[in-house]
Amino acid sequence: MSQQKLYYGKDIEVMFNSEICTHSGICVKGFPAVFDLSKRPWVNPDAAPAEEIARHIDKCPSGALTYKRLDTENSLKKEE
Numbered sequence: 655m656s657q658q659k660l661y662y663g664k665d666i667e668v669m670f671n672s673e674i675c676t677h678s679g680i681c682v683k684g685f686p687a688v689f690d691l692s693k694r695p696w697v698n699p700d701a702a703p704a705e706e707i708a709r710h711i712d713k714c715p716s717g718a719l720t721y722k723r724l725d726t727e728n729s730l731k732k733e734e
């Protein structure tokens with residue numbers, strides 16, 4: 655069974671795969687306004703600008719956190 659969860663925000667969707675999370679704590683320690691284990695849901699994609707959330711998710715060492723930007727066309731890569 656997949657352990658993938660999706661958290662919908664206005665400008666960004668955040669995906670979390672608990673099966674591959676290595677519990678480094680980078681997300682919760684580095685950005686508690688968005689990632690807070692004491693809250694349900696523990697991810698609040700509307701608590702900060704999508705750009706900041708995306709930049710922080712890029713630091714997740716395991717790849718357990720990923721995202722899809724909803725506020726830009728080329729959300730993952732700008733190749734032009």
Ligand code: SF4
Nearest residue numbers: 675676678679681714
């Ligand atoms: S930063 Fe990534 S690997 Fe570390 S606790 Fe958060 S989701 Fe898990």
